[in-house]
Amino acid sequence: xxxxxxxxxxxxxxxxxxxxxxxxxxxxxxxxxxxxxxxxxxxxxxxxxxxxxxxxxxxxxxxxxxxxxxxxxxxxxxxxxxxxxxxxxxxxxxxxxxxxxxxxxxxxxxxxxxxxxxxxxxxxxxxxxxxxxxxxxxxxxxxxxxxxxxxxxxxxxxxxxxxxxxxxxxxxxxxxxxxxxxxxxxxxxxxxxxxxxxxxxxxxxxxxxxxxxxxxxxxxxxxxxxxxxxxxxxxxxxxxxxxxxxxxxxxxxxxxxxxxxxxxxxxxxxxxxxxxxxxxxxxxxxxxxxxxxx
Numbered sequence: 306x307x308x309x310x311x312x313x314x315x316x317x318x319x320x321x322x323x324x325x326x327x328x329x330x331x332x333x334x335x336x337x338x339x340x341x342x343x344x345x346x347x348x349x350x351x352x353x354x355x356x357x358x359x360x361x362x363x364x365x366x367x368x369x370x371x372x373x374x375x376x377x378x379x380x381x382x383x384x385x386x387x388x389x390x391x392x393x394x395x396x397x398x399x400x401x402x403x404x405x406x407x408x409x410x411x412x413x414x415x416x417x418x419x420x421x422x423x424x425x426x427x428x429x430x431x432x433x434x435x436x437x438x439x440x441x442x443x444x445x446x447x448x449x450x451x452x453x454x455x456x457x458x459x460x461x462x463x464x465x466x467x468x469x470x471x472x473x474x475x476x477x478x479x480x481x482x483x484x485x486x487x488x489x490x491x492x493x494x495x496x497x498x499x500x501x502x503x504x505x506x507x508x509x510x511x512x513x514x515x516x517x518x519x520x521x522x523x524x525x526x527x528x529x530x531x532x533x534x535x536x537x538x539x540x541x542x543x544x545x546x547x548x549x550x551x552x553x554x555x556x557x558x559x560x561x562x563x564x565x566x567x568x569x570x571x572x573x574x575x576x577x578x579x580x581x582x583x584x585x586x587x588x589x590x591x592x593x594x595x596x597x598x599x
Contacts, residue, residue, distance in 0.1 A: 306408040310464070311336035311384035313375040315368060316392045317343050324351065326396040331356050333400070336382045340371040367481030372460070376470055384467050386411075391461040391510070398508045399462075407464070410452060410501040417469035417498035418490070420458045421506035422449075427515050428526055434458065434502055437494075437553045445502065455502045456553075457490035462508055469498055477544075479595060483534065484541040491549045518574035527570025535581045536588035538567060543592025564589070 312334050316322060322339065330337045331354045339359045341347040349359045360378060362371045372389070379387065386408075390399070402421055410419040423432045434445040437456040445453050463486075473493050476485050490500055515526045530538065546560045571581045 306386070307333050307403060308335055309385035310334050310388050311338065311379050311382055311386070311467075312388045312390060313338050313340060313372065313379070314390040314392065314394075315340045315342050315371045315375075316347070317364075318392065322392070327351050327354055327357055329396060330399075334388075335384050336379060338375050338379060340375045342368070342371045366478035367485075368460075369476035369478045369481055369485045372485075373475045373478065376475075379467070380471075387465050387467050387470060389460045389463050389465070393511055394461060394508070402462070402506045402508055407503055407506060410503050411466065414466070414468070415497065415499050416466070416501055417473070417493045418458065418463050418465045419501045419503060420463040421508055422502060422504040423459065423462070423510040424507055425515070425526075426509050426511045428517060431504075431507065432459065435559070437555055437559075439553060440555050442555050442559065445504075449504050451504055453502050453504065455490075455500050456494055457487040458500055458502060459510070460486040460489075461510055469493065472496065473498075477598070479597070480541045480544060481537060483538045484545055488541075488545055488548065491545075491553070495549070495552055516574055518570070520569070520573060525566075525570065525574075527574040528567070529570075529575055530581075532577065532580045532584040535567070535571070536584040536591070539564065539585045539588030540592040540595065541588075543589055544595055544597055547592070547597055 312330060316339055327337065335356065337357045341359060341361045342364045344363055346361050347359055351357045360374055362374050407419060407421065410416065424430065431447040433447055434455040436443040436445065436454055445455060473489065473496060477488055480488060493500060514529045516529045517524055517526050542560050542563055546556050550556055568585065571578055575581060
C-alpha cells in the first residue's frame with residue numbers, strides 16, 4: 306500500500322527535515338512532495354534522492370494553498386492514496402503506524418479518508434472527535450479504542466483516497482489555516498463519503514502552543530494564538546456554519562460553544578487580552594460577510 310501512496314509534507318522551517326528521513330521516505334512511498342510554506346525559497350538539495358520534489362508556495366493562502374498546490378502537482382504521478390504530514394511528525398511514528406491494518410479501513414470507495422487518533426504533546430490528551438447528525442451529535446470518547454465513523458478529523462497523518470480528493474476539489478483558500486480540514490471533511494460527508502477514525506493507533510501531535518487553566522474546578526486549554534490567528538479562527542467558525550448549516554443545523558450549537566470557549570480562554574488565561582478580543586470580534590464580523598462557496 307505504501308508503494309501506492311504519495312506524501313505531502315508542508316514545511317515552515319527547512320531545519321525540520323533531515324536527509325535520513327527523506328531517504329527512507331523516498332524508498333518506501335510512491336512519491337514524496339515537500340511544500341515549502343516559508344517566505345524564503347528552498348532549493349531542491351535532495352534531487353539525488355528518487356521521487357522527492359520541493360515546491361515553493363511562499364505561504365500563499367496558508368495551508369490551504371500549500372495543500373492545493375501539492376494535490377495538483379501529484380496528478381501526473383497517479384497515486385492511489387495521499388498521506389498528509391505536518392513538519393513536526395517524527396518519521397519513526399510514520400512507519401510504526403502505517404501498517405496494513407490502517408489501510409484496511411478503506412473497505413469501499415465510499416471511504417474517503419482514514420486517520421489514527423492523536424495525543425496532544427502538551428496536554429497529553431487524545432483528540433475529541435464528533436459524529437454529526439442533523440440535529441444532534443455523538444461524541445467519540447477520548448479513551449475510545451477501535452474504529453468509528455467521524456464527521457471530521459485533523460489533516461495531519463490522515464490518509465486520503467486520491468480519487469476522492471479530486472472529486473471534492475480544492476481546500477478553501479479563503480480560510481487559509483484554521484478549520485480548513487474540518488470544512489474539507491464536511492464537504493466530503495456532503496458528497497456521501499465516509500471518514501474513518503482508527504483509534505487502535507495513536508500518534509503524538511502538537512496542537513499549537515496551548516496553555517492550561519482551571520475554571521470552576523475543571524481544567525481547560527486555550528489555543529494561545531496571536532491576534533491575527535484569533536481573528537481568522539472566529540472568521541472561519543462563522544464561514545463553517547454558513548457553509549454547512551443546511552446539512553447540519555446542529556453546527557449552530559457546536560460553533561457557538563466553540564466561540565464561547567475561545568473567548569473564555571482569551572479572557573481567563575492569555576496575555577494581550579484586549580487586542581485578541583478586538584480581533585476576535587473583527588473575525589466574527591468578517592465571517593458574516595465573507596463571500597463563500599457552499
